[in-house]
Amino acid sequence: MNFNQLELLRFLQETNFNLSKAGDKLNVVQSAASRQIQLLEEELGSSLLQRVGKKLVGFTPLGDKILQEIEVIDLARRNIHSIARDYKNNRNGTLRIATTHSQAKYFLPESIGQFRVEYPQINIYMVQSSPDQIIDLLHRHQAELAICTEKLDEDEKLVILPCYDWHHIAIVPKDHPLNRDHITLEQLAACPLLTYSPGFTGYSNIEKAFHEAGLTLDVTLSAADSDVIKTYVRQGLGVGIIASTCYENKNDRDLAVIDLSHLIPKSRTKIAFLKQLYLPGFLQYFIGLLQAKNNLNT
Amino acid sequence: MNFNQLELLRFLQETNFNLSKAGDKLNVVQSAASRQIQLLEEELGSSLLQRVGKKLVGFTPLGDKILQEIEVIDLARRNIHSIARDYKNNRNGTLRIATTHSQAKYFLPESIGQFRVEYPQINIYMVQSSPDQIIDLLHRHQAELAICTEKLDEDEKLVILPCYDWHHIAIVPKDHPLNRDHITLEQLAACPLLTYSPGFTGYSNIEKAFHEAGLTLDVTLSAADSDVIKTYVRQGLGVGIIASTCYENKNDRDLAVIDLSHLIPKSRTKIAFLKQLYLPGFLQYFIGLLQAKNNLNT
DNA sequence: TTGCGTTACGACTCTCGTAAGGATG
DNA sequence: CATCCTTACGAGAGTCGTAACGCAA
Numbered sequence: 001m002n003f004n005q006l007e008l009l010r011f012l013q014e015t016n017f018n019l020s021k022a023g024d025k026l027n028v029v030q031s032a033a034s035r036q037i038q039l040l041e042e043e044l045g046s047s048l049l050q051r052v053g054k055k056l057v058g059f060t061p062l063g064d065k066i067l068q069e070i071e072v073i074d075l076a077r078r079n080i081h082s083i084a085r086d087y088k089n090n091r092n093g094t095l096r097i098a099t100t101h102s103q104a105k106y107f108l109p110e111s112i113g114q115f116r117v118e119y120p121q122i123n124i125y126m127v128q129s130s131p132d133q134i135i136d137l138l139h140r141h142q143a144e145l146a147i148c149t150e151k152l153d154e155d156e157k158l159v160i161l162p163c164y165d166w167h168h169i170a171i172v173p174k175d176h177p178l179n180r181d182h183i184t185l186e187q188l189a190a191c192p193l194l195t196y197s198p199g200f201t202g203y204s205n206i207e208k209a210f211h212e213a214g215l216t217l218d219v220t221l222s223a224a225d226s227d228v229i230k231t232y233v234r235q236g237l238g239v240g241i242i243a244s245t246c247y248e249n250k251n252d253r254d255l256a257v258i259d260l261s262h263l264i265p266k267s268r269t270k271i272a273f274l275k276q277l278y279l280p281g282f283l284q285y286f287i288g289l290l291q292a293k294n295n296l297n298t
Numbered sequence: 299m300n301f302n303q304l305e306l307l308r309f310l311q312e313t314n315f316n317l318s319k320a321g322d323k324l325n326v327v328q329s330a331a332s333r334q335i336q337l338l339e340e341e342l343g344s345s346l347l348q349r350v351g352k353k354l355v356g357f358t359p360l361g362d363k364i365l366q367e368i369e370v371i372d373l374a375r376r377n378i379h380s381i382a383r384d385y386k387n388n389r390n391g392t393l394r395i396a397t398t399h400s401q402a403k404y405f406l407p408e409s410i411g412q413f414r415v416e417y418p419q420i421n422i423y424m425v426q427s428s429p430d431q432i433i434d435l436l437h438r439h440q441a442e443l444a445i446c447t448e449k450l451d452e453d454e455k456l457v458i459l460p461c462y463d464w465h466h467i468a469i470v471p472k473d474h475p476l477n478r479d480h481i482t483l484e485q486l487a488a489c490p491l492l493t494y495s496p497g498f499t500g501y502s503n504i505e506k507a508f509h510e511a512g513l514t515l516d517v518t519l520s521a522a523d524s525d526v527i528k529t530y531v532r533q534g535l536g537v538g539i540i541a542s543t544c545y546e547n548k549n550d551r552d553l554a555v556i557d558l559s560h561l562i563p564k565s566r567t568k569i570a571f572l573k574q575l576y577l578p579g580f581l582q583y584f585i586g587l588l589q590a591k592n593n594l595n596t
Numbered sequence: 597t598t599g600c601g602t603t604a605c606g607a608c609t610c611t612c613g614t615a616a617g618g619a620t621g
Numbered sequence: 622c623a624t625c626c627t628t629a630c631g632a633g634a635g636t637c638g639t640a641a642c643g644c645a646a
Contacts, residue, residue: 001375002300019626032612034627044382053619054626062385069374069381069576076367076374077299083367084342087360278367317601330637332601352601352644603642610635617628 003077005040006070008033009048009059013067014140017049017056072276078141079278086280092121093282098134098143099126101225102201103269106246107164108147111289119282130224131199138274144283146272147290149202161271163290167261168202169247171233171240178239179256185213185263192220192238194229201226201243202267209264230255243267301375303338304368306331307346307357311365312438315347315354370574376439377576384578390419391580396432396441397424399523400499401567404544405462406445409587417580428522429497436572442581444570445588447500459569461588465559466500467545469531469538476537477554483511483561490518490536492527499524499541500565507562528553541565 004026011022023033041047048063049056059067085093095115099108104126112124127134127143131151137143138158147163170188172178178191189210196203210217220238223229226246233240233255240255241264247257271290273279279287302324309320321331339345346361347354357365383391393413397406402424410422425432425441429449435441436456445461468486470476476489487508494501508515518536521527524544531538531553538553539562545555569588571577577585 001378020624028611029613030626031614031628035611038627044379046382046386051626055620055624056626062382065381065385066378069377072374072574073371076370079367080299080364081342083363084344084360087363088344276370316599318599326636327638328601329603329639332603333636336602349601354601597646599644599646601642601644604640606637606639608635608637610633612631612633614631615629617626619626620624621622 001040001043003073004028005036006073008036009040009063009067009070010074012037012049012056013059017058019056074141075274075276079276082278082280086278089281091119091282092123093280094123094125095145095283095286096125096127096143097145097147098129098137099147100131100134100149100200101128101227102243102246103147103149104128106226106243106248107269111286111293114289115282115286118285122282135272138272144273144277145286147269148272149267149269150199150204155272157275158272159275161287161291163269163271164293165266165268166202166243166245167259167266168206168241168264169244170258170260171230171242171247171252171255172258173234173236174254174256176239176256178258181259182262183258185209185215188239188241188260188263189215189218193218193241194221194223194232194238195219195241196226196229197222197224200224201246202264205265205267206241299338299341301371302326303334304371306334307338307361307365307368308372310335310347310354311357315356317354373439373572373574377574380576380578384576387579389417389580390421391578392421392423393443393581393584394423394425394441395443395445396427396435397445398429398432398447398499399426399525400541400544401445401447402426404524404541404546405567409584409591412587413580413584416583420580433570436570442571442575443584445567446570447565447567448497448502453570455573456570457573459585459589461567461569462591463564463566464500464541464543465557465564466504466539466562467542468556468558469528469540469545469550469553470556471532471534472552472554474537474554476556479557480560481556481558483507483513486537486539486558486561487513487516491516491539492519492521492530492536493517493539494524494527495520495522498522500562503563503565504539 008022008026011025012019015021015025019033019037020030023030026033037049041049046060046062048060048066050058050060097108108126115122127137129137131148134143134146134148135151135155135158138146153160170178170183178187195206207217221229221232226242229240229242230252241260247255271287306320306324309323310317313319313323317331317335318328321328324331335347339347344358344360346358346364348356348358395406406424413420413422425435427435429446432441432444432446433449433453433456436444451458468476468481476485493504505515519527519530524540527538527540528550539558545553569585
């Protein structure tokens with residue numbers, strides 16, 4: 001048994017059990033991959049892969065169980081390299097942040113700016129994705145850190161830290177009739193609404209508020225990011241509901257802000273990473289920066 | 299990086315950083331071991347071992363951190379083999395039980411008898427040891443299961459299950475003046491006492507009972523096992539305090555039993571194993587047997 | 597001198613890549 | 622006939638063991 005054999009199994013799963021592609025990922029040709037799988041199966045005395053004819057179609061139950069252990073090994077191995085790099089006090093490295101447009105554009109820039117002052121040589125990758133996929137990116141080691149509002153709960157393989165709380169606002173053109181204080185949910189529901197797609201940036205809280213008030217949430221236009229919503233609000237399509245953090249004083253002066261904190265429950269954006277992941281110094285520092293900005297009043 | 303290099307680090311620790319002996323454990327000569335260590339250090343870019351001259355004397359802080367990850371990898375690798383063996387439904391395998399004399403002789407025989415009926419081909423090793431060492435045996439993969447009364451608490455790497463509760467009894471020759479019902483701790487303390495060595499079989503509870511009553515526990519003779527204690531009680535050296543489970547009706551009829559359950563708190567014997575350890579079918583079965591015998595009334 | 601770690605070098609094992617073969621849709 | 626996996630075989634990389642060396646108790 002060696003690391004490559006185990007990694008091959010991981011790659012097989014990722015490639016839908018295509019031996020050529022899995023081999024590619026390991027930088028070996030198909031035949032080499034084939035033999036390594038055979039050797040491993042021989043060593044363990046049972047087949048790990050379901051075959052239909054010669055084609056590989058999935059894991060056997062045994063293979064499935066073993067894959068779980070392989071993932072433990074894989075993470076530990078990554079950690080070893082990570083620890084070694086950290087101890088060399090190399091201030092270079094890679095920070096991959098899986099997050100949504102909203103966070104990437106409105107919340108993170110300040111923290112990342114501060115971070116670059118301290119660690120100018122770290123390569124930062126913003127991996128933008130939908131909240132569903134963000135968690136998957138962590139599990140698949142495509143990102144070290146996830147910053148996200150929705151879908152970040154009850155994953156026992158993740159550490160989840162609160163980051164900051166915020167509430168929703170409505171945005172309308174200045175001359176819109178809704179532009180005044182203390183509106184009600186009914187008044188809001190009567191307007192054509194523009195907001196986030198389900199699963200994004202506190203959508204579930206908007207839905208919950210409407211549902212509990214016995215109203216139907218009828219969204220005229222939904223989008224994954226606030227900028228798209230703003231654009232259509234400017235075109236007069238209706239009332240936009242976005243995160244308060246996504247309103248920019250300097251650029252959005254033409255839009256009026258209507259507070260909705262009394263209508264829609266606050267949302268909490270969280271930080272997540274794999275529980276067993278070794279956190280290099282720079283990562284701990286970055287997490288510290290994010291949390292320092294918090295306004296949590298639990 | 300490969301498994302042997304990582305294992306070598308583990309072996310170095312076990313051999314007090316003697317490269318020849320560590321190499322032996324891997325079945326390679328010293329020079330090969332030396333080179334593999336160098337290759338690993340080169341790959342990671344830092345030294346993992348403290349050297350005085352050429353002699354290895356310990357890990358660097360980096361090496362120490364990495365060793366923790368290596369232990370994760372090591373266990374996962376054992377699990378892979380263990381899972382594979384389990385799935386072949388090979389009813390052979392090895393069950394190593396780390397326990398004390400008391401458990402091995404008086405509690406376990408029945409369970410092991412039942413176990414052998416179901417799994418006649420499993421090799422059972424009883425690894426007898428002091429409670430301190432028993433836990434160490436688990437960590438060092440010298441035993442899968444520990445059965446023990448003392449010292450089994452608050453180890454976050456262990457799963458600890460209650461097994462059974464029992465209380466202490468006093469044993470005396472039939473004609474001993476203490477041989478009657480409802481004795482007090484003071485009466486007991488006035489006699490020469492023979493009981494377990496500190497750390498064995500509920501000793502801490504005996505100590506606690508005496509201490510709370512303001513009495514000094516003055517042990518005339520202490521031993522690690524009940525049989526030694528019985529022997530000296532028979533010679534008239536004094537009053538023996540042993541676990542109730544260690545009194546055998548058929549062999550110990552010459553000794554009178556004095557109940558102490560009102561004087562000394564009950565003791566709980568527990569089962570322990572490594573948290574991340576894969577439990578093959580036979581091991582789960584054996585644990586089930588042990589727990590089926592329980593008399594727990596929490 | 598013995599014990600321990602490192603270095604040098606030839607032998608061997610293991611794994612790879614090329615290429616050919618067989619199965620499947 | 623294109624795709625995918627397996628098998629055969631020679632080339633090359635990697636690891637090992639022997640042996641010689643350096644160093645310290």
